[in-house]
Amino acid sequence: MEIRHLRYFITVVEQETYTNAASMLHISQPSLSTTIKKLEIELGLTLMDRSTRESSLTKEGKILYQEAKKLINHFDHVSEEMTRLKQQGPLELSFGLIESSKSWVPKIIKEFKKEYNDVHIKIFDILSLDEVVKSLSNFDVHLAITNQYINNEEIETIPIYEENLVAILPPSHPLVAKNYIKISDLENEEFIVCKEGFQTREDILNAFRKSGVKPNIQFEIERFETACSMVEEGLGITVVPENYVKYSKKFPFHVKKIQDSNISRTVYLAIDKNRYLPPLVNRFIRLIRNFFDGDDT
CATH class of the missing domain: 3.40.190.10 (Periplasmic binding protein-like II)
Structure with missing residues (x-):
């Protein structure tokens, strides 16, 4: 599968018709239809139900759409991250937290800034379980500090205290x-x-x-x-x-x-298992774990 073909497939699904999708992708409708058909042949699966005027998904198509969205999101994020690292270096850290962690998080940031003084830090209030999962899945934050264990195979939940x-x-x-x-x-x-x-x-x-x-x-x-x-x-x-x-x-x-x-x-650190985390983010995570383990390294 090519990334481009998956982008085409996602666009057809979200635009609901080949005409609208082709217009958004700036390609001809026959070319788009041929690409989707080739994707189906490659996978050996029927992805689109063509019995109606509007394009609707088969059961297999729904699964591919959900997974392709995650893949494209991750691919775009890694590409942007690599470009930014090449041009500017690792200059940003974003994380979500629960209200009670605000009492100790500034201590971690103070230590972190000694090593990464130029890093721009974004902090978000993320309170409910849905907010945590959504923020991690959408790559809005690198990590989250939460008091909820997340039963999700794509999210790692690490107890800290x-x-x-x-x-x-x-x-x-x-x-x-x-x-x-x-x-x-x-x-x-x-x-x-x-x-x-x-x-x-x-x-x-x-x-x-x-x-x-x-x-x-x-x-x-x-x-x-x-x-x-x-x-x-x-x-x-x-x-x-x-x-x-x-x-x-x-x-x-x-x-x-x-x-x-x-x-x-129990309070946890939550991260997306499939996301690339720059060295500075891994260092921030280690500082948090060391803070509660009593380890200064």
């Missing part, structure tokens, strides 16, 4: 007087939790279920910052990753460990 989740209480809350709290202490409290689709929500609600407690959910949010601000105003309580408050500035709320339940989560 585990952290406890802790309760955040308003300043004048009665539970502040306790040395520690239990899940049962939170049963009737107005609760602030992440919206559906976030792994932290699942971790918290699972802990409640295991304790036989039904949380009184009053607010659903996307960011821990919002939840903590609401706690400060006495609107309820919430549960957040320990690192989020450990490295944050001092806030007028109280942090309490939850003693009778192992509420914790």
Whole structure:
């Protein structure tokens, strides 16, 4: 298979007719039809259903389209990367992260900049599982820091650390007087939790279920910052990753460990297995892993 033939095939699929596709590709319609037919002969498969006026895909054609899109995307990215490396050198790093990692990521960047001072860094907030997978698959980011294990054969998920989740209480809350709290202490409290689709929500609600407690959910949010601000105003309580408050500035709320339940989560590095990663990206990954392994090399 030639890359050019796959591009032609993808264009026919996305433009829905040979006429539109030929116009976009600046070739004649007969030439385009011949190319697609040759591709089918080469593969020994029927890719296009020609029984209708509009071009529709066979089952085999759908599979080829999906895989060809990935291949072309990867090919174009590698070609662009090689051209840029030749002209400018490795000058860009882009990655996505979850909110709680913002407490330690600047420390990694500081070390990274000592070696790659001229690198332009792009940082994206990537919170949900769908956002992580989409950003990696589309090559929007080189890597992602996430608290969700990704069950995808094209994405490698590397555990880097585990952290406890802790309760955040308003300043004048009665539970502040306790040395520690239990899940049962939170049963009737107005609760602030992440919206559906976030792994932290699942971790918290699972802990409640295991304790036989039904949380009184009053607010659903996307960011821990919002939840903590609401706690400060006495609107309820919430549960957040320990690192989020450990490295944050001092806030007028109280942090309490939850003693009778192992509420914790794992934070991962996620990368696309099929993507070429420049040396500077691999170095950034090593710095992250070394930071939590206690290794300075």
